[in-house]
Amino acid sequence: MSVAAIMAKDLPRPANWGQVAMRVESSVRAGTFQFQGSVTDSSWHTHDLHQIEYAVAGTVEVETTGGRYLLPPQQAAWIPAGLEHRTRIPCSVRTVSVFFAPDLVTTHRNAMRIVAVTPVVREMIRHGVRWPINRSTTDHQADAYFAALAGLVADCLEYEAPLRLPVTDDPLIAAVIEYTDHNLSDVTIDGVCRNVGTSDRTLRRRFPAETGISWRTYVQQARLLRAMAMLAEPESTVLHVATTVGFDSLSAFSRAFARIAGETPSAYRRRARDMHED
Numbered sequence: 001m002s003v004a005a006i007m008a009k010d011l012p013r014p015a016n017w018g019q020v021a022m023r024v025e026s027s028v029r030a031g032t033f034q035f036q037g038s039v040t041d042s043s044w045h046t047h048d049l050h051q052i053e054y055a056v057a058g059t060v061e062v063e064t065t066g067g068r069y070l071l072p073p074q075q076a077a078w079i080p081a082g083l084e085h086r087t088r089i090p091c092s093v094r095t096v097s098v099f100f101a102p103d104l105v106t107t108h109r110n111a112m113r114i115v116a117v118t119p120v121v122r123e124m125i126r127h128g129v130r131w132p133i134n135r136s137t138t139d140h141q142a143d144a145y146f147a148a149l150a151g152l153v154a155d156c157l158e159y160e161a162p163l164r165l166p167v168t169d170d171p172l173i174a175a176v177i178e179y180t181d182h183n184l185s186d187v188t189i190d191g192v193c194r195n196v197g198t199s200d201r202t203l204r205r206r207f208p209a210e211t212g213i214s215w216r217t218y219v220q221q222a223r224l225l226r227a228m229a230m231l232a233e234p235e236s237t238v239l240h241v242a243t244t245v246g247f248d249s250l251s252a253f254s255r256a257f258a259r260i261a262g263e264t265p266s267a268y269r270r271r272a273r274d275m276h277e278d
Contacts, residue, residue: 020045022099022133029101030146031133032125036094042087049099049133051079052153054117054125058093059229062086064112068165070225071114072232076125078113078157085112096125099133104150109157114164117156124149165222166211172198173210177218184223185246189215223247224260231269238265 022033053060053076060071064085071077079085081102117125128149131142168174175196180187192215193200207215223245230241242253242265257265 018045020047022047022049024134025136028135028138030104031099031131031135032128033097033133034129037092044084044086046082046084048081050081050102050105051097051099053077053095053097056094056096059232060093060095061088067167069112069114070228072228076115076117078109078115080110083112096129098125098128100150104147105154107154107157113157115156115159121152121156165225168210170210172196173207176203176207180219181222184226185244187219224257227257231265238269
């Protein structure tokens with residue numbers, strides 16, 4: 001499953017956007033920012049630096065005007081400089097972000113991406129917390145460290161995880177998406193049509209025209225993304241997650257999950273739990 005990239009310069013600007021300056025000293029070309037806690041919904045904002053945000057524990061949702069992206073444990077979100085976005089955190093999380101001066105990361109990836117970071121990149125991100133982005137001075141050791149990390153991040157950007165859901169300005173399709181998201185356990189196309197006041201034919205025609213995917217594909221992806229978020233919670237069980245997101249059988253859930261995540265729900269749950277307890 002692949003997702004077409006949307007260039008940052010082509011995205012419409014949200015009404016309540018603002019630039020957040022992370023540096024206090026312009027000579028600092030890279031550094032880290034740690035976050036631990038719960039924020040329901042940040043405001044729309046941009047940075048003048050590239051950002052790669054790594055989820056240490058918990059699950060984060062990042063939204064641009066081009067889509068919604070799930071950031072589960074052990075993966076990272078690439079947010080290029082100048083891209084308007086906001087962050088939604090449904091529960092307590094720990095994240096580490098690395099900010100780079102734009103010329104440090106050589107890449108043509110000018111759109112939001114989710115990347116599976118290698119163990120080396122993961123450890124370098126976490127080790128880099130000794131050099132926060134808001135430090136008042138820099139040094140040769142920090143510069144060399146982040147230059148090496150920038151090269152590894154550029155390599156990671158060649159591989160994208162398909163963890164995106166579309167967004168739309170179309171009122172009807174937005175209502176369809178909202179109803180679907182709130183009723184994943186038992187949603188049907190007849191139920192959607194009845195509740196939003198449209199016909200089956202109209203929905204089948206307008207949904208892919210607005211989002212690029214069919215409604216049924218959206219349901220499948222939304223269920224799997226919700227499952228990834230739930231599996232990252234320490235008290236979750238695979239069976240409970242499968243039934244909650246709307247799969248009729250555990251085997252069907254496991255097959256679908258493995259296709260998108262590259263591992264079984266049980267393996268993902270163990271890894272997410274280990275990360276949470278780290």
